[in-house]
Amino acid sequence: MRTVGVEEELLLVDPESGEPRAMSAAVLARAARDDTEQDVFEKELHEQMLEFATHPQSSMESLHAEIVRCRAEAARHAGEIGCAVAALATSPLPVSPSIGVNRRYRWMEEQYGIATREQLVMGCHVHVSVDSDEEGVGVVDRLRPWLTVLTALSANSPFWQGGDTGYSSYRSRVWQRWPSAGPTETFGSAERYHRRVADMVATGVVLDEGMIYFDARLSQRYPTVEIRVSDVCLHAETAGLIATLARGLVETAAREWRAGRDPAGPGVSLLRLAAWQAARSGLTGELLHPETMRRMPAEAVVRALLGHVEEALDDLGDLERAREGCARLLRDGNGARVQRALLEDTGNLRDVVTECVRHTQA
Numbered sequence: 001m002r003t004v005g006v007e008e009e010l011l012l013v014d015p016e017s018g019e020p021r022a023m024s025a026a027v028l029a030r031a032a033r034d035d036t037e038q039d040v041f042e043k044e045l046h047e048q049m050l051e052f053a054t055h056p057q058s059s060m061e062s063l064h065a066e067i068v069r070c071r072a073e074a075a076r077h078a079g080e081i082g083c084a085v086a087a088l089a090t091s092p093l094p095v096s097p098s099i100g101v102n103r104r105y106r107w108m109e110e111q112y113g114i115a116t117r118e119q120l121v122m123g124c125h126v127h128v129s130v131d132s133d134e135e136g137v138g139v140v141d142r143l144r145p146w147l148t149v150l151t152a153l154s155a156n157s158p159f160w161q162g163g164d165t166g167y168s169s170y171r172s173r174v175w176q177r178w179p180s181a182g183p184t185e186t187f188g189s190a191e192r193y194h195r196r197v198a199d200m201v202a203t204g205v206v207l208d209e210g211m212i213y214f215d216a217r218l219s220q221r222y223p224t225v226e227i228r229v230s231d232v233c234l235h236a237e238t239a240g241l242i243a244t245l246a247r248g249l250v251e252t253a254a255r256e257w258r259a260g261r262d263p264a265g266p267g268v269s270l271l272r273l274a275a276w277q278a279a280r281s282g283l284t285g286e287l288l289h290p291e292t293m294r295r296m297p298a299e300a301v302v303r304a305l306l307g308h309v310e311e312a313l314d315d316l317g318d319l320e321r322a323r324e325g326c327a328r329l330l331r332d333g334n335g336a337r338v339q340r341a342l343l344e345d346t347g348n349l350r351d352v353v354t355e356c357v358r359h360t361q362a
Helices: 024-034 060-079 103-112 133-154 170-175 190-202 236-258 268-281 298-316 319-332 335-346 349-360
Strands: 004-013 049-053 084-086 123-129 216-218 224-231 286-288 295-297
Touching (some): 004 236, 133 190, 133 216, 133 236, 170 268, 286 298, 295 298
Antiparallel strands (some): 004 084, 123 224
């Protein structure tokens, strides 16, 4: 059974005002002191961010439990130095991000200017194991059209610098400012994939392979496909759902590759339109159907995704979990809908943030 790991980026905030706080170094130092054997927390581009990475799990119940545990540990370490963590993909309140003291990050600031300074965005990256680079590229080529549905399900960034953006996932729009980000054409083989990456690095526009920000890519460090299209999810159970669907997509794509089925046809231009539509609408409007690239209600597109991965999810024992999770999101709303409802109830973005601190550990 394929293993799955999740990386989540959390926003550090003042527990009373909700304002972002540049305290990641202090939180990491506290975590290292308190848990000398823990290696789940990592530094990120901005000092207002804290990242954790779960260990690989074959059971979705175990993965969900680890996400909950890591969030609780992050909250504990942050709380001990007077701040809190919020699973928000952008800061609802105005912020001037502080770039970490790191040679790599300083290179990025010099190279990309304002695009680096404005990248205070928090994502959820899912790693799914593959048997080889060849299988991995076969998977990357075949899951491309379906990734925008994960963006819509996870959408959790409606606010930016104190105002409503009109988007459900504004994080994904900000992320597209990186020159290597976004959907890809099909590669056809691992050799072509690695040649394309090497050619991109050779331009000097990106520093190294770690800055190849494809929507789905072969991981540098692990034998996995890394799917990078999701906002960090407000609730841990939604993160678990995204991981469940990601594994279903990888398993389905791997079976298609082994069977010799050609990848689906949409080119990058259509995939970019589908990604924009998912970011704009989330689950509240229409999405582009991955098979037809025509607008359909979000609920119908989510049902199509479930149908696409149904056989794989059933074999993995995850089908009911996925169905129930999708039904819950369609009924109750994703993080973007929850945030907007909180603003309507409270009239104050500060209260939105402080309520989301509570939701993060719910």
